[in-house]
Amino acid sequence: MNFPAEEDFHRLLDALTLCVLLHDAETKAIVWANRAACEALGFTLAELLPLKAKDMTRPVPKYRREIGVGAMDRSITEGPQVYEWCYRSRNGADMLSEAIATYVPLRERAVVMVQFRDISVEDTLKQTLRRYESRLREFMQDLGEGVAVLTPTGEVEFVSESGRRVLGLEEGTPLGDLLDYCSEPDRERLLEQLANAPRIQPSAPQRYRIARRDGTPGSLRITCRRIEIENDLNGRLLHFRDVTDEVAVEDARRNEARLLEYAGRYNAMGEMATAIAHELSQPLAAVRNFIEGSIRRLAQPASIDDAVWGLRSADRQAEHAASIIKSVRDYIVKREASETHADLREVLAEVAYFIELRAREAGVTLTIEQAAQPLPVYVERVLIGQVVLNLAFNAIEALGEGTNERTNEGTNRSVASERRELRLVTQLRGKYAIVHVIDNGPGVPADAHGRLFDGFSSSKAGGNGIGLSLCKNIVTRHGGEIRAKPAQHGGLECSFSLPLAAALAA
Template identity: 25%
Template sequence: MSERPIQILMIDDDEDDFFLVTELLRDISPGQYTLEWAPTFQKGINAIESRTHDIFLVDYRLGPNTGIDILHHFQEMQYQMPVIMLTGKGDYAIDREAMKAGAYDYLVKGEITADLLERSIRYALDEYSHLRSIEESEKKYYGIFEKAHDLIILADCDKNIVDANPAALKIMHYSKEEILRLHLRDLFLSKEQSEQFLNNICSDGITGTQEYEFKTQEGKKLVVLINAVMLDEAAQIFLCVIQDITDKKREEQEKQHQEKFVITGRIARVIAHEVRNPLTNILLAVSQFKEEEEVLASEDSNLYTDIIERNCSRINQLITELLHSTRMMELHPAIYGINTLIENALQLAQDRLQLHEISLQKNLVVPDVLVNADEEKVVIALLNIIINAIEAMAPGKGILTITTKRNQGRAQVQVADNGMGIPEDKLARLFDPFYTSKAKGTGLGLTSTQNILLNHKGTIHVDSEQGTGTIFTITLPAQ
């Protein structure tokens, strides 16, 4: 029993029926119910609008109006409350109509007993409580579904997408209509990953959180964590909660690059110290050796000593270049527009662009984004990337796309080519000293580029797909 009496409103133009119901309620449990009477349709409407009652007993016949009109008024108010319709004997069509209009139950006048009345009231109140619980759960689910930052996707037993929240539409760049036409496998970047995921969800009905690669409508790669579970066993509907960790993975990768760069610099300094000392001794010994008159008379000896000197000088030069590409450098910064720096780098690359017949497309942000940079060094870094892009493309078929924009307080530059692309296993080594795929390259260009950007508190990231092309993304702190 509740702490306060259950408030009942009876809308009925027959006072005898009101007294009958009053007596029946007293017989059920004195003090458990409070009954208020509205003898006319309008008084009933006024009482309903006070919103103070827990349940309503409504007579079907109310002068020129009916109890169905009362139910329609509840709908207009968007006020869902338990209503029990009181009808005459044999009015089965009216009973069905009342239930369709929202009545919870009906009682036939002349057949109402205390037990029947109590059962109907209890049933209506329990059903109302149950429906409210469902409605609250639906509201909570809807709020989570609509406002969640993670991607939420519902799919049916055939793995067709049946719903997607706004975050999924925004991040994947689909409209609601477009994504509902897709199969779950269409979201995965690789067929192998999609089959692995679908096999797991089909066999177990649940998957642990695993990392996968998705693709947006434009084909851009997203790194995601997916947690999927069967939501409705009977309807075979399952829920996928998908967390986009692309930026997080990129930040981790950039952090690894920085740590790796620091270690490389330390190793380079150790190598320079340990190698240059014996190199100096070798060169001194060769010099002394050549001064001997009997040695000078031998052409073979001259040939061998020249080879030793030349290669010692080459080793010394490589050590010097390694030190320059990995050491902290002195900067002379000033304020420049990122577009200005790009234009300066493109000017230096103009001959190569023309020689390889490269088509240049520029998407430069307006207004320009200002950065505090050492112009000479940043232009060298940009030039290295532009030259790499040019050399990766087929002459006469290459398209170089330069894009600048402001992104979360940073100036961002993207240098994209439609070249051969870089294999996945080589991407991790791209900035390593002396790593190169060029026949005549030293493998220090990108190492030096990374050093320049790190000294400017910037970042560099590479996305590549074989046969499609490569995108270098550079960021610098914006003013």
């Protein structure tokens, strides 16, 4: 078998793009270099042979000749050595390199072969990445948002420092099972969110009430998506933000809204006190008359049947009075939020009794026109009923003599008693259920329609518009809209729309 000649080995080494220097194993002097090394350092082979480390190395302590010689010596006794070295070319350009020193006992002499390649670009990139990482850590230090990676089996592979702070975890403390932070009902929701995590974009955010590791309660807003990075990450990427303060503010606002809505109902009944008293006076007077008649019948012989009939009639009237009081109490009583599926026609029917009382007292003719088909909505029945009441009472007030102003800028024109009309109309329009409250009163100035529900724009003389603003708040919170416009035959038409409930509208 013929082995390649020495010249062939030189040709092979010269063909490499990797730089190669051969050093005498004992003196460490350069005895040969391939073409790539000569070109990288800017010297010919003849110029390289007499050079020492100080002639071709950056002059800093970490690149002293003793350090390089030490790496070569270790390669003789310990095997190949990998180290960082900075060569300096003939024109003064530095070349940061990864060098590998390998001991090779040749036939004529033992040498240390040093292979090196330029890693300046890689080092610059590493420094840039380290700088970005430091900045990112610094920027994320004060964030109220955490990042976590869950494996396909649900184990926590990574959690950011800001995430640890959000969850109340001290440094080095294991996160544990993420589900342990949630209440039982929220665990099911979180599992469903993780199972349905999309691949391209984050999932819709969901809120969860949690107990931090230190025991304090809190609220998180979580989004997630599926990640699949080959040979790196695989699982779910979670972003979670501390929204405890935000939730607390929203809860406080909701409580304030409930109190205001309750006050609105109480005020509405206060305004109707005269009508309610009149309505109660009729059955109470009948009760008294029936009882007095029964007493007289009992004093007469053979009149026991008439007395019994009178007492039973009195009992029926007492029940009627009790039902009136119960209707008022059920409406006024403070209730917690309770959204439910309902037919908007039934919501209107529930408050129609009070509107009829108020209209009768004011001499207003009330007409109710219900839609022929169901109007399924998902609402708080009491609140939407209050909107209908507020709009209807507002219209009746405007129709009454001496209280016709819709705003302080409005006219004082009164409406003749025979023309006082109020229409309540329910309607289905596309994907919305609508209630119209239409009167033939004096209306409002043309520039007032758009701001009628903005607060402090009253529909009554001396009013402050809080009732109408309350209507807007309630309707908007239910995903609907409220508006006002001139009625077709004079007066004002106020209407509000609510989205149909998909579960019942299908």
